[in-house]
Amino acid sequence: MSAIKKFRESLGQTQEEFAAIIHVSKVNYSKKENGKVKFSLDEAFLISNHFNQPIEVIFGNSEISKSETS
Known part of the structure; x- marks a missing residue:
């Protein structure tokens, strides 16, 4: 599970x-x-900011593409 x-x-x-x-x-x-x-990194930031949690807590290390933006 992710x-x-x-x-x-x-x-x-x-x-x-x-x-x-x-x-x-x-x-x-x-x-x-x-x-x-x-x-995308932008999507990760949206979720992170919405829940006021660090990206690492929400996503771990492998589910975000730094090269993709929305």
Whole structure:
């Protein structure tokens, strides 16, 4: 299970709610959460800022692409 999924579930939030935070569809968010597509650094910052948590706590080390931006 991905770190972001564990974080989301620990808050009792849905994929739809997290998708809204980063302005993507639920389908696109699901692909990101399941590791098929990496989160962009901008998306990571949006989630981090929304929950006031460090990116490392939310994502671990391997789910963010530094070269991608939204």
